[in-house]
Amino acid sequence: MDGTNVLTVPAPPAEAATRRRVAARRPVLTGVWLPLGILALWELASHLRWVKPIFLPTPEKTVAAFFAMMTKQDFLSDILASLEVVSQGFVYGAVLGIAIGGAAGLSRTVQRVLGPTFDSIRQIPAIAWLPLVVLWLGIGPLAKIVIITKVVFFPVFLNTLQGIRGVPKDYIDLAEVLTLRRWQFIRRIIIPAATPSILVGVRYGAGLAWAMVVVAEGLSGMQGIGYLIFRAQALLLTDQLLVCMMVIGLVGFVIDRGMLLLERHLLRWKQGFEGH
Helix, strand or coil: CCCCCCCCCCCCHHHHHHHHHHHHHHHHHHHHHHHHHHHHHHHHHHHCCCCCCCCCCCHHHHHHHHHHHHHHCCHHHHHHHHHHHHHHHHHHHHHHHHHHHHHHHHCHHHHHHHHHHHHHHHCCCHHHHHHHHHHHHCCCHHHHHHHHHHHHHHHHHHHHHHHHHCCCHHHHHHHHHCCCCHHHHHHHHHHHHHHHHHHHHHHHHHHHHHHHHHHHHHHCCCCCHHHHHHHHHHCCCHHHHHHHHHHHHHHHHHHHHHHHHHHHHHCCCCCCCCCC
């Protein structure tokens, strides 16, 4: 009909709920195709002997190795030992990074004092510190915790510093107009504006911590999933090596998703572009 508005009849509640479930399930299904493709290629390459079995065991043999490691070895204990070291190092590094980064972000004097030294230390890879730390502290968990703390500290420190320095000037002007006290200014203006950047540093630091523990345990220690990887490589236990690699990937994925959920929860008030 010309000149008239056509009203759209809303979908029934059951139909709308179904559409929401399908829309929520679609990203999950999309993300499954690549792992399934890799698994199919692995299955094909191992059974057709494109690669020698000693270098690429079949998926079935790898699964059998996983259950053997869980039941006949202390694989779970090694995973828990690695997680304990990572957890301690991550907490220490994140807390120090937020505290010192916050101080440097709020005070130019603190940044001038710490900046040159921190920038120099940051350029030295954590793996280069490992021999010296082991010499000082031995090959126990403490040496690995110190290294992981260093790895986590700098991303969190830099993101905290930049998050504070990146607060829009309009917010600063508003705080001056409202004559906020210093603590009110920090709590109401600085912390909410800098939190997204800080959480990015924390999430990135968590991933680095889990990756670094593998190297630290492989080069110094007799326990942990990193030690198992290097031992499997030395003994040509490729099935156990693949098991360790997949467990590392899965645990790292869980850690990253956990940090992402925490980030979304803390920033639920902040809306932004999420892609098409």
